[in-house]
Amino acid sequence: MQPLFRATLLGILISLTAACQAETDAGKAAAPADSAQPAAPAEAVAKAADAVKVENPYARAVPPGQPNSASFMTLVNTADVDHRVMSASSPVAATVELHTHTNNNGVMEMRQIPQIDIPAKGRAELKPGGLHIMLIGLQQEMKIGESAPLTLTFEDGSTTTVDATIQEITPPADAGHMGGGMGMKH
Numbered sequence: 001m002q003p004l005f006r007a008t009l010l011g012i013l014i015s016l017t018a019a020c021q022a023e024t025d026a027g028k029a030a031a032p033a034d035s036a037q038p039a040a041p042a043e044a045v046a047k048a049a050d051a052v053k054v055e056n057p058y059a060r061a062v063p064p065g066q067p068n069s070a071s072f073m074t075l076v077n078t079a080d081v082d083h084r085v086m087s088a089s090s091p092v093a094a095t096v097e098l099h100t101h102t103n104n105n106g107v108m109e110m111r112q113i114p115q116i117d118i119p120a121k122g123r124a125e126l127k128p129g130g131l132h133i134m135l136i137g138l139q140q141e142m143k144i145g146e147s148a149p150l151t152l153t154f155e156d157g158s159t160t161t162v163d164a165t166i167q168e169i170t171p172p173a174d175a176g177h178m179g180g181g182m183g184m185k186h
């Protein structure tokens with residue numbers, strides 16, 4: 001009885017090992033390349049909108065009749081990968097564009113840019129005289145103390161909506177032509 005029992009046990013062990021091996025092989029064969037690394041898919045499905053935090057969103061108060069304003073904020077990327085803001089929209093303006101300022105032979109000029117990059121574990125500062133979100137063709141007054149909803153769309157299509165506090169913003173002292181440019185050029 002004893003030898004038979006031992007033989008049976010050994011048989012079970014062998015078949016278990018074999019089954020285990022077969023399962024592993026099957027698993028390997030069936031697994032697509034991307035599930036071979038468990039961490040990768042989790043990273044890939046993390047939305048840009050969840051990874052990028054918006055700090056202190058605000059917008060420039062403008063007198064009635066002014067056609068344009070601008071919004072500013074700090075974008076903080078908490079992820080290990082770069083993210084990008086591709087566009088923005090707001091019910092307060094007919095057109096919303098991503099802009100930056102460039103110094104063109106001593107004259108500060110605004111121009112539209114295709115995207116705002118937020119490096120991995122880094123930040124992008126949108127501030128007067130630099131990167132900003134241009135609100136063109138205001139649909140309502142931009143009154144101090146009120147707020148303007150602003151939706152950012154990232155490279156993966158995910159979105160974040162923030163309320164930009166409307167504040168009085170004086171142009172930087174060294175802005176030169178910029179103060180006029182902000183109001184007149186767009």
Ligand SMILES: [Cu+2]
Pocket residue numbers: 070099100110111132133134186
């Ligand atoms: Cu602008």
